[in-house]
Amino acid sequence: MNAPATVGGRAHGQARRTTYDLVRALAVSTAFGDRQVLQGVDLAIRRGEVFVVMGPSGCGKTTLLRHLCGLQPPTLGAVFVDGIDIFAAGAAAMKRLRLRSGLSFQGGALLGSLSVLDNVALPLRENTTLPERVIRETARMKLDMVGLLHAADLLPSSLSGGMKKRAAIARAIAMDPEIVFFDEPSAGLDPITAAEVDNLICKLNQVFGITMVVVTHDLPSAYAIADRIVVLLDGKVAALGPRDEVWHAADRRIRDFIERRIPTDDARGMDVAAHMEI
């Protein structure tokens, strides 16, 4: 893990690495059939930071997240957690890694047949030998952290979108993980609930020192929570570095994305003029 943190398509002046890399993606490329989703993505996530993966829809953010958390191996390249190549390390190492990490899915992915409390308690029940009373209390505590204690006995089908997301976060932190991955935590939420979720992510990061990897295309949310940001465009790293550095990057495509400008090379417009009689 002593490789210098030279990352991404652009030099970002990060000559000296002061913190410890927890996750590294090395030349990660992925294709689905003929479609190249990720192309040579290199990045390092440091222990204890909030790392935000940004980019427009379809740029490969979620695919990258699935590689980083070990759900899906990339077509080429490798992912290292604590210096271990997770897709080459075997099932036991993968399981150890999974017990150290949590993932909050975009749609929540709560098990429909279990109550909210049972969903949060599930990883504890299946992976530990703790007494049931401790498990229940821990699960209730996590639910209270996300403000869902009142919904503990409800089934996921009766929760709103925001509640599902918060329940998924509670489940992701049930095992006190070192790292939590979030897939679009604020997508589809109203601004207030989105801000609450952002706040929760920051608090969990500050209080427990959990490393947070957040995939989002929500700009205000990204700005509010990020320590460092990577911007993916067309499956490649377009910018990577501390939040403010990326936010003020000079690259036109980054500017277009951050300032929410419609790309200037888009052909939509007045090309009907070519068919008009002058």
Next chain:
Amino acid sequence: MKHATIKVGTALDRGSVGQLMLDLDREVRARPDRVTVDLGAVEAFDSTGLGGVVDGLRRAGEQGVEIKLRGLSQPMLDLFSLVSVQRLCTPAPALVRPDPITRLGAFVEPLLDSIQSVLATAAETAHAVFVAPLRGERVRLDRTTIEVDHSAVGALPIVVLISFLLGLILAMQAYVQLRVWGAEIYVADMVGVSVLTEIGPLMTAIVLAARSASSNAAQLGAMVVGEEIDALRQMGIHPVRFLVVPKVLACAFAAVALSVIFDVVAMAGGALFAWAVAGIEVGAYQEQTRQALHLADFLVASVKALSFGACVGVVGCALGMRVQGGSQGVGRVTTNAVVLSIFLIILIDAAFVTMQRMVLS
């Protein structure tokens, strides 16, 4: 230089666009150098109307005829500004029909994939049931009980009904043949042997395939679509151990239990027919049945039912776990699960019969 003009009326919407397209087609067929479409009089238009104009531009372009639009109002220009006319007029790439080998591959590959995933799931399930408990990993018996309730108890009414009717039918068919030789009492043998060795396990398994393989495939498929399976994996929970093993155990148990019930009820149906139509006393029928059946037949039939049940459980779950393509994919694997289950049941049955014959001869 040939030149034609089409004048559009006050409306260019879904009611009048057809006329414009007919006019455009006619003019373009006449091969002028240029067709001018005068939209100056149009007061009301919608996107269908402008869609007709774009369609005309594309088709004329393909024929090498130039179309010029005249008198576009500002609202029309505003609507056109939301799209790129050039992009819309670019002909879509023609679909290339794949060569026969590729098409054969596209047909065979999913089939091989299905079989591979069925075998893999079977192996993982066997590992979880027979090997993992030795290492202290418990089998989820609580969940298995719930699954037994779904697959066995839920199927009980239909199994009882089918078995009773089949018992009656078999007795009736046998009676018609045997009456000729005055051997009516052998109805008991025919019903007993055919139900116990073949029809009982087979029909039960087919009912299970229709009820449980489909519901397991649909349930697991929906869980794949909802990322619930990924969530389990991410939590360090093995989806096969957690979800599939209880379902397979429940199906295996259900197949054995239901086939015993099937046998008993079908024989009762046969006895009822024999008593009511052929005048055979129930006691005599029972005695005749007892002489015809052997414990070994029952044991072989139970093992057969067990394999059928496990097969139904594994196929439903294995196909459900590899759903692709959203709700449509769930529908497809549900159908495939039933079809493949029944096919494999017949295959396993044939294997059993062959083995039995080899042992006997």
